[in-house]
Amino acid sequence: MTIAIAPIDPVGRAFFAGVVSGIDLRKPPTAAEVAAVHDGMDEFGVLVFHDQDIDDEQQLAFSRALGPLETATGDIAAPHERRVSMDLNDISNLDKNNKVVARDDRRRLFGLGNQLWHSDSSFKPVPAKYSILSARTIPPTGGNTEFADMRAAYDALDEATRREVHDLVCVHSQIFSRGILGFTDFTEEERAKWAPVRQRLVRRHPRTGRLSLYLSSHAGGIEGWPVPEARAFLRDLTEHATQRRFVYAHVWRPHDLVMWDNRVTMHRARRYDHTAVRDMRRTTLTNEVSSLDQAP
Template sequence: MTVAIRQIGLCFAGEVDGVDIRRPLTSDEAVAIHAGMDRYAVLVFRNQDIDDAQQLAFTQGLGDIEHAIGSSLRAPSEYRLPTTFADVSNLDKDNTPYARDDRRRLFAIGNRLWHSDSSFKVTPAKYSLLHAVSLPSKGGDTQFADMRAAYDALDEETKDLVEGMVCEHSQIYSRQLIGFFDLTDEERERFAPVRQCMVRVHPVTGRKSLYLSSHAGGIVGWPVPEARGFLRDLIEHATQREFVYTHKWRLGDLVMWDNRQTMHRARPFPANEPRDMRRTTLAGDGPTAEQASAAVH
């Protein structure tokens, strides 16, 4: 069956037909999916009755994966899934929802802020693929913001200002925004800030996008209060209704997004209900500063 994609968001996001994730990807399907990601930035695959092995095989058919190591407060002895998956559920290793005051749950509430996956790593993520295994009775939507459209809508003065700008990203910054300060010395060292370019150029389309995230807590060369005020204004601009697609999950959905071109956030849901979401992640191509340098030359 031929891969077909129809737009479902206001200015981006597409729903895919003609792909059965239970089967190995053909080369033509992989090419079509990458082309769809270049155009739509978010792709939705409905009714995918798959297991973890099939999700992982599908992801690896598109590129090299990023392992989920050291990016949450789960200790290795508490992992529910192998490191080929990022466990973004609210469940402990016994598949029980975390207590409301569990620090692992409180840390994960930071995912309700607008962010880009792994922007706090030296080499940030390329694609994220999230599969809905179990859902709460209400809430838990995921919203996506098109950072290409957000860049295009900037005035020329602001475009000039952000060109060449470098930001510092850390999960310490994003968790401070929600009042979470309960980090050990080891965790603070692990989440030390990394530098990312503010403007990214897509390697295929050449289109520019803002690279924003709640993890961004500083701008190199700027006083912190001024930087954080500017970043807050930019995120407010980038998440206006006309730039946002809201995904209302159904069981079996697999949603795939390009972290280079979008931000996203999870929405609240009942704390005592399970929300089992399993994410595989495609690794990025390298530090964004190196990519920017290569684009110039």
């Protein structure tokens, strides 16, 4: 098979989100396939692989072929509560016994933060590069994932706003993003683990050279700005960046695998019946260096 990547919406959004064919992720990728995936990510920002019935080890093998992984330290489950290894993020509504968690379960309430527009691991000093999400079991309805193209959002800013945002530095924390939803049930250890970190508001992609906005619900302030003004400005930027013309909404099918570049996208999960099983596994490639070390 020869790998091919085509735009999902060639008329309305030819520049964002591509569907990949000609690759079987149950097998270790070849060097040519790895290069094609990187090139596709540079072009589309989001790639969709249909009909990939893989297990955890196969997902890990594909992910590691693309680059170094970060450890899954962004969720709130204690080690003894986890269903999967620390190399995988458990994006599900299941406990370690594969039972659906209660509606008021602390882990579920924390996970509702995934329904806010965000970039994975922007709350870490070294944030995420690619996220790779495998759909093992999906609910009958709902649970879509939406992606916003932050390159197009940056390009659509007026010149005065581009100048204003160019050198700004934001502070990011999961404490802030969960607080938006009223979740404040953090231990002192968790508050220390998710102490605010600094990230640039504008990033330059190291391979393509394109500039993009680096926004996230985790961003709770701008250095040197009063907090209310910073949050109002960040909200305005997020409203701008998530206009429908910049967004691709992925409707999950069983065994879909979707990957995206956190440096040039935001995403959010959509609601679904909390009593239905939704079992997703995410591997995450580290960016390797801080956004502060990549001058725009």
